[in-house]
Amino acid sequence: MTQSSRRARALSPLATSAIAVALVGVTAGTALADAPAAAGPAKDVTRSAAAAGRHRPTPAAPFFYLTGILPSGQMYVYMPDGKGGFDDRSGVAVWPHLRYEVSIxxxxxxxxxxxxxxxxxxxxxxxxxxxxxKVATGWGRYNVAFSPGTLGHAKxxxxxARDRQGVLWRFQTRADGTLAPRVEVGTGFxxxxxxxxKGD
Incomplete structure (x- = not known):
């Protein structure tokens, strides 16, 4: 397989991924709809050992992409190069009205x-x-969200998510993507x- 064909394959469930690059400073509802996205990625990213820099991902050492989102909603993806850095960015989607995203x-x-x-x-x-x-509403109250792994050894x-008062909350996710009721982790965040x- 050529380098170019490997990189082409490296670009297929990517739309499904994102860590919004709002790295500086920056309840639970039920799903109401399950419809194709109106503004989705222009291209995808497939699982490829080449894309992972010959690293075979595990839950403890996963392979995630870095994604940046401009105020216009234009999303760019930066693929890990396997050497501690990233390849050149690729424009993959336009998501109007997107504040930030959490890769999972x-x-x-x-x-x-x-x-x-x-x-x-x-x-x-x-x-x-x-x-x-659609999973929930009312998430305007949170200014940071992330997925560190299965903290309670769930499936x-x-x-x-951190709210504007500095309280950190944990939401257990379900197989269908919906969330269990939130549980307080701590204050002062x-x-x-x-x-x-990342990690348990």
Whole structure:
């Protein structure tokens, strides 16, 4: 297989992935719809050992892409180069009214194959398998969200979010992407510009 064909294959469940690059400072509803996204990625990213820099991902050491989103909604993807850096950016989608996105590995395969999206109006959507699904409303109250893994050894990774008062909340995710009721983790997290983590 040639380098170019490997890189082409490296670009197929990518739309399903995103860590919004709002790296500086920056409830639970039920799914109402499961419809194709109106503005989705222009291209996808497939699971490729070449794209992972010959690293075979595991849930403990996953392969995630870095995604940047401009105020216009234009999304760019930066693929890891396997050497601690990133390849040149690729424009993959336009998501109007997207505030930020959280990459996830719902099935704990080690591959990034989904993303929760927080929209300007506080809607929380799940983007997975080429489809956009409304999961909850009221997420305008949170200014940071991330998925550090399965903190309680659940079957699916947790979603953590910090509200504007500095309280950190944990949401257990379900197989269909919906969220269990939130549980308080702690207070005082407003002292930090950003909160993140990976692993149990």
């Amino acid at each position: 590995d719902p099935d704990l395969t080690g591959w990034q194959d989904g993303a929760y999206q927080v929209m300007d109006d506080g809607t929380l959507n799940l983007w997975r398998g080429g489809r956009l699904k 699916h990774p947790d979603l953590l 407003d002292r930090f510009t950003q909160v993140t983590g």
